Amino acid sequence: MSFKKIVVLGGGPIGLFCAIEAAQTFNSGKVTLVEMRADEYSRMNVPALPTPVGKHLEHLQIKAQAVGKSGAAPLSQIETAIHEKAVSCGVKMKEGWVAVDIIGKEKRSDGRFKSMAITIAQWDHAKKAASTKKREIISADLLILAVGASGIENDLFKKTLGFDTETLNASNFAIYGVYTKTYDASLQSKLQNEVKSIAMATAISTDNSEYLLLTLKQATPADFALLKQNSTKLRECMDVAGRAYQGQVMHELNAKDKAVGAFEVKIKRARHVISPKFPALLVGDAAVSPHPQAGTGLLTGFHGFEALQDLLQALKAVHRSSDEAVDAICAFEDSYEIYLSAKALEGTVIILNHLIGLVDAYEKSCDVDFAKAKGVEAKYLIRFNALGGNLLRIKMQSQVNRALRFAEMLHADVNRLDTKANRTPRSMFDLSGKLDDSLSKTPVTGTMQSNDSIKVLWKDIGDTYIELMQLTQSYKPLQDAIQKLSTALPPKPVQPQGVSV
Ligand SMILES: Cc1cc2nc3c(=O)[nH]c(=O)nc-3n(C[C@H](O)[C@H](O)[C@H](O)COP(=O)(O)OP(=O)(O)OC[C@H]3O[C@@H](n4cnc5c(N)ncnc54)[C@H](O)[C@@H]3O)c2cc1C
Known part of the structure; x- marks a missing residue:
């Protein structure tokens, strides 16, 4: 008898891919996906579409729906398409729910559990708390954790399942905007170069908009705090950068609130991707959060998904309670963990x-x-x-x-x-x-040095970062650069009649 029940926690792109694969490999009715969000997908950032992900969307016959004609789309559109596919594959969706307790079952002599009972509870978004009343217990022979970079920082996953993460205590900062294609006025290429001098720019065209992600080359926490706390300032900043970067198309920011964003770039990695005791593993941003400038968050997550495809095939061939099943889960770790590092x-x-x-x-x-x-x-x-x-x-x-x-x-x-x-x-x-x-x-x-390790290196970098932040605490290079750029820009063209932004 092959594997019986698989639970996926987290319904971002990687969790959804995993749930579909599990449903297609095993009996679809036995796969449950538990996702904290209850509302529609709404993230407007546009990930560059790596070739293997594009091919997989094609294989699932949802590429056109996910990324349109341009081959790029906001994350929300990609997630919605994969979500629909997961539902059509028979994945049982528990949306607006979270896991609150996990108990190991069928303990082996070496202390590892072969299965588990997961208590899930409805998530109250207003109170930011799990319901104490609306609860269910689901059993799992394999738990796939795809809860993203912040989701993994949860006592249940750390203390009960034994996952441990390390974070580099040094940051970069990034800002992004989604632009409409309203105007057609060109600007001197000099301005584009000026934007490039303050940021690494990634520009992606979708069917309906233009997306600009700027990883700031020289920004201090003081610069970032101003943008993060003041959405008008952030909008002004992206407006200036957008017009200067690619005047022809990035003239006007999309009016929606979520069309601009600012985030601190933190690098984090899990020390292990399989639980020391449970048949549970990590994939996606939960396992490692890469640097957005490398433009490969989706690709990195997909690498974990590919490792999972191999694991599911191996599990299909063995009895769920056999030692081979446990060995197959342990083998998931090897090359994937090196890749994550x-x-x-x-x-x-x-x-x-x-x-x-x-x-x-x-x-x-x-x-x-x-x-x-x-x-x-x-x-x-x-x-x-x-x-x-x-x-x-x-x-x-x-x-x-x-x-x-x-x-x-x-x-x-x-x-x-x-x-x-x-x-x-x-x-x-x-x-x-x-x-x-x-x-x-x-x-x-x-x-x-013989005693050097990534952990020691990250500690040293963290210490240097503190010194650097002390030295530059009143220095705000980004504000100055944006100010300079803003005065160098020609006045905004008048909006053509009949065009609403
Ligand atoms: C602004 C921005 C720009 C980016 N640009 C790019 C890019 O250009 N290219 C690229 O490849 N990538 C990019 N990325 C990264 C990419 O979006 C991520 O790598 C990708 O979304 C990771 O997928 P995931 O499924 O692992 O995690 P996520 O997408 O983070 O999904 C995790 C899911 O788990 C849910 N969850 C969390 N905790 C729980 C819980 N306890 N129980 C149940 N559910 C839970 C969350 O609600 C969420 O739906 C960008 C990210 C951002 C923020």
Whole structure:
């Protein structure tokens, strides 16, 4: 007898893909998806569509519905299409519900459980609490956790299931806007370059709008706080950036509230993707949250989904309570975990490079302040701060080097696994494209300390970040850059009659 019951927690794109696959592999009536949100999908960010995800949408016969003619669409449209497919495949949906308790069943001699009983409760969005009355118990032979980056920070998953996450305590900041195509006026390419000097820009066209994501190269928490707390400022900022970046099409922001957003880019990874005791595993952003500038959140999650496809096939061939079933679940960890660490390192390198850019800009601003400063004492203080920046740059450059060295080691590990499994060895690019890039630009130097680890590296980066934030606490380069850009822009063209935005 093959596997009986599978529960997926989290109905984002990756959880939905997993639920469909489980329903198609096993008896569809035995797959339940539990999703906290009860309302319609509404996220307006537009993920770049990686080829394997596009092919899978085609395989599910929902590509046109998910991404339209342009091949790109807001996440909400993609999720809605996959959701409909999941329902048509017989996945039982529990929307507006969360898991509140998990009890292990069928304990083996080594302490691992073969199955579990999951108590789910209706989620009260107003109170942000689970109902104490509306509850149900569902049993599961396999639990797939696809609850996203913030969802995994839950005592039930950490204490009961034993999942552990690590977060890099250093951030970048990103902002995005969704634009209509109302106007047609071109601007000097100089302005586009100015936007590029403050941010890494990703622009994607969908059937109905233009999406612009800016990962800010030089923004401090003070800059970000102003944008996060003041939606008018954020709108103004995206308006200026949109007009300057691609004047022809990005003229007017979509009027909807969710058309602009600002988020802190945090890199996080799970230390293990299978529970030490339960038949439960992590996929998607719950396992690793990559850097958006790498543009591969969906692709990273999809990699976990592909590993799950292999696992489901392996489980189909064995009895649900057999040792082979437990072994198959444990094997899920091997190469997927290496991939996740590579994604975490990729994000680490991108974050560090932006912070080095921030130090460069800070030092330049010190030069300007120095020229203006009156009095020896003031001049000394500015020089002292600039020197502090210089020291932090040296530290961060060495941290980039350490991250790249770990990446090389992971690549060697994954090649060993591939050779063992008779697979064609993968290039670093398959692990992470941006690391490949960084390795070719910055050859790794020096030897590794025997006690070094990603954990130690992240701790060091976190300490350096605190020093950097102290040094730059009153520095707001983004505000200045936007101000400069804004004054350089020509006046907004008059809106043509009959066009509503
Ligand atoms: C602004 C922005 C821009 C982005 N741009 C890109 C891009 O250009 N390219 C790209 O590939 N990716 C991009 N991403 C990332 C991409 O959206 C994510 O990688 C992807 O959504 C992850 O899918 P997921 O299913 O793992 O998690 P999520 O999409 O986060 O879904 C998790 C789901 O779990 C639910 N949940 C949480 N806790 C619980 C619980 N306790 N019980 C039940 N359900 C729960 C949540 O409600 C949610 O529906 C971007 C993300 C953002 C925020």
